[in-house]
Amino acid sequence: MSSSVHQATCSAPVNIAVIKYWGKKDTTLILPTNDSLSVTLDQDHLRSVTTARADASFGSQDRLWLNGEEETIKADGRLRRCIDEMKKLRQAKESKDSNLPKLSEWAVHVCSENNFPTAAGLASSASGFAALIASLAALYELQPEVSSSELSRIARQGSGSACRSLFGGYVAWQGGEQSSGQDSLAVEVAPQSHWPELQALICVVSDAKKGTPSTAGMQRTVQTSPLLQHRIKEVVPDRMVKISEAIQKRDFDTFAEITMADSNNFHACCLDTAPPIFYMNDVSRAIVQLVEELNRANEADGKGKLVAYTYDAGPNAVLYAPKDNMPRILQTIRHYFPNADFDDTFDLLGKGVNASHRGAQEALSLPESLPSSFNANVIPVHEAGAVRRLIHTQVGDGPRVLERGAGKESLLNENGEPIRLQRAKRA
Amino acid sequence: MSSSVHQATCSAPVNIAVIKYWGKKDTTLILPTNDSLSVTLDQDHLRSVTTARADASFGSQDRLWLNGEEETIKADGRLRRCIDEMKKLRQAKESKDSNLPKLSEWAVHVCSENNFPTAAGLASSASGFAALIASLAALYELQPEVSSSELSRIARQGSGSACRSLFGGYVAWQGGEQSSGQDSLAVEVAPQSHWPELQALICVVSDAKKGTPSTAGMQRTVQTSPLLQHRIKEVVPDRMVKISEAIQKRDFDTFAEITMADSNNFHACCLDTAPPIFYMNDVSRAIVQLVEELNRANEADGKGKLVAYTYDAGPNAVLYAPKDNMPRILQTIRHYFPNADFDDTFDLLGKGVNASHRGAQEALSLPESLPSSFNANVIPVHEAGAVRRLIHTQVGDGPRVLERGAGKESLLNENGEPIRLQRAKRA
Known part of the structure; x- marks a missing residue:
């Protein structure tokens, strides 16, 4: 050649x-x-x-x-x-x-x-x-x-x-x-380069059933959901302005609040569709609860939000957080959702950047750094593989x-x- | 005395x-x-x-x-x-x-x-x-x-x-x-007496987690959901008029359509709350899918909707349908959700009005009357007791x-x- x-x-x-x-x-x-x-x-x-x-x-x-x-x-x-x-x-x-x-x-x-x-x-x-x-x-x-x-x-x-x-x-x-x-x-x-500290943890959630393809699903929402019209006209324009400002200021608290609200708002419109569209399942919901509990604990400590969730047209969670928060998030997720395959791209476990952790069987403890207000029983520890895989990554270039x-x-x-x-x- | x-x-x-x-x-x-x-x-x-x-x-x-x-x-x-x-x-x-x-x-x-x-x-x-x-x-x-x-x-x-x-x-x-x-x-x-044929089948769904109490939950929605305001001002007034007319005309098709849409609209507003409120779980969602599939099959036969679902502040489904539709609905629900305790208040099984059917172990077949277009694989047959109990009742007096x-x-x-x-x- x-x-x-x-x-x-x-x-x-x-x-x-x-x-x-x-x-x-x-x-x-x-x-x-x-x-x-x-x-x-x-x-x-x-x-x-x-x-x-x-x-x-x-x-x-x-x-x-x-x-x-x-x-x-x-x-x-x-x-x-x-x-x-x-x-x-x-x-x-x-x-x-x-x-x-x-x-x-x-x-x-x-x-x-x-x-x-x-x-x-x-x-x-x-x-x-x-x-x-x-x-x-x-x-x-x-x-x-x-x-x-x-x-x-x-x-x-x-x-x-x-x-x-x-x-x-x-x-x-x-x-x-x-x-x-x-x-x-x-x-x-x-x-x-403006805000390179933002990282993402993708939680790949097992789901037996195949969801509605987004191309078909979104048009069904346009045709049947009364709430979508309100989202389009009233909800999104304001949030676009506010989250852009939050990004300019590297204000993770506001970024997280809007990100979670908009994910929920989007899935609410899916649910408001006839027939309704469900992308999140019980495991997705458990991750939401866990994130809310982590944030409550962090806020009780006067430290603002720890992490934000967002869900696309499927059950997987994408968690956004500044990189310093990630060890606590990872350890908590791995405690409640054991045996997920985990690509340790940032070598948080100190076993080498390319080390993969495939379905480790050990029971993982909760982070000691969690404030005592954290309710360990917020959700049950799930069955092995409820979260199949964790992908840890960060904001990147074009x-x-x-x-x-x-x-x-x-x-x-x-x-x-x-x-x-x-x-x-x-x- | x-x-x-x-x-x-x-x-x-x-x-x-x-x-x-x-x-x-x-x-x-x-x-x-x-x-x-x-x-x-x-x-x-x-x-x-x-x-x-x-x-x-x-x-x-x-x-x-x-x-x-x-x-x-x-x-x-x-x-x-x-x-x-x-x-x-x-x-x-x-x-x-x-x-x-x-x-x-x-x-x-x-x-x-x-x-x-x-x-x-x-x-x-x-x-x-x-x-x-x-x-x-x-x-x-x-x-x-x-x-x-x-x-x-x-x-x-x-x-x-x-x-x-x-x-x-x-x-x-x-x-x-x-x-x-x-x-x-x-x-x-x-x-x-105007429309005495309407019956209800309550599907009591097991749920490990305790949901948000409705008194607290609804006020959190009022305070944080942008979609609720649209529901209040635009969605409900119109539906009140239309469903009242449907009841006057005993028009089950319209009644069912609005009932399902409003249940979904309500749960959409719960999801749009910060933090979000989830009442429906994976079993609730499976019942929704089953009802939608039953309706699709019935409509393909030119017979309109068979049944409507509605969910309150919990995972239980309440299914409304004209009494003639109930045998098909019951048999289908009992096929996909085996071993539910069942109070046969209308003696559909011909074993006496007061016969209770507690966790019958037999695998129940789908109704033969279902049109061939019905997709038997729409949802998997669930584990025993996913629906704990079925209560069959009807519209009543004051x-x-x-x-x-x-x-x-x-x-x-x-x-x-x-x-x-x-x-x-x-x-």
């Missing part, structure tokens, strides 16, 4: 909203009914990686592989729209500089992989579409002329929340007013260009086919 | 709201933030019975026993207020007719019992306060001059939803506008005067002490 191959490989992060996106006013353009705001998580731990290559030899058909499986690029589908929009931006660039190779006229091959298993219960569409857009932007050499916000507008048309994964740190998706969607895009509220040209990061072989697929064929 | 004793014994029914009461604008007078509407259940199955006696020999202190335990009548408490208001009405009557004995000047002894165990998870305060007011009204011979609505205004000050148990059939609690509470009372929407004077229905002995207590002393 030669580095003169027209190719780029990028990674993009996962983001978890603290002001939730739920409901579209335009399902084709993916225009949301309200603004939303998220924290970008560290790509060192969770990421999608995508290689995009343009080549005259590829013929007329764009192709895309996701985790080794080829996806159909439907004529009226979201992948088609994203690739076409990116090609248009390249075309505009080529029309200004006739020396540039006409990449926009060639088909692309795209290969994308997530480093986290579907079983983790994390939506991969946000990081996936962000990595797709970032890799095409690098392939087409669109930046810095084309801003990340402009790219986010295109990513949005792939998967709404993907637009927020075009930035690191603290990111707002401005819903916009225009019916064209021209002003529906992501902006940076604050970079990662998409990274891992490689321009075809080198060791490439997910495509010299023929423009997935390397993983090639391996599978050989095996 | 002589029948010239000044005494009355009354029974009063339980009611289960279909438009929920949640939140007070005056916690002393118990003035609700919104109107509510309920169905009164049959006293033949669930009731509170109360004997009230006035006697010059009782001295100056009113006394009250509840299920054999004496309750303290606090000077600023709800019991005190109810008894005083009733005495005032008696006094007004006595002042117009000097021949009447001055019962209002004597102390009362009141003895109250519920025929359903606390373990049934049913709130007993509504039927209990209704029976208290009904028995004092009978003792003081207040009716028909004093209307049931006027009595409901007093019962309301004991326990808000008690006001609705002063009527049979379909009952609205009009929240009222006046700060005095003068216009906050119950009215009959339709009598039992409070009954069981006896005037002291006869076989009396709960007080000749000394004015609880008969149950007397038995306990002897034993």
